[in-house]
Amino acid sequence: MKHINWNQASELGLIMRINREILHPLGLAMTRNPENGASEMLLVSDDGIWEYDQMLTLKVPQVSEEEARAKITEWTKEPQA
Structure with missing residues (x-):
């Protein structure tokens, strides 16, 4: 399985979208370790509210579905022998 x-998901803007649309309304936020690309936990908000800093939201990649599919294909391509 590829x-x-x-x-890479962050590069596509998916982490922010997952957080904003699914996890933040539940008081949760996904984290990742940028050194290894792993997500080890979800953070739980003390007051049940998560909001992104407005300046951070301006930096979110705007990737179309077509561009995302192309990048995923590139990243998961089998190496040539």
């Missing part, structure tokens, strides 16, 4: 890591 895979991408959470650093």
Whole structure:
């Protein structure tokens, strides 16, 4: 089975989207370790509210579905022998 890591998912804007649309309303936030691309935990908000800093939201990659599929294909391509 092929895979991408959470650093790559972040490059596609998926972590912010997952957080904003699914986890933040539940008071949760996914984290990742940028050194290894692993997500080891979800953070739980003390007050049940998570909001991204507005400046951070301006830096979110705007990747179309077509661009995302192309990157995923590139990242998961089998190496040529």
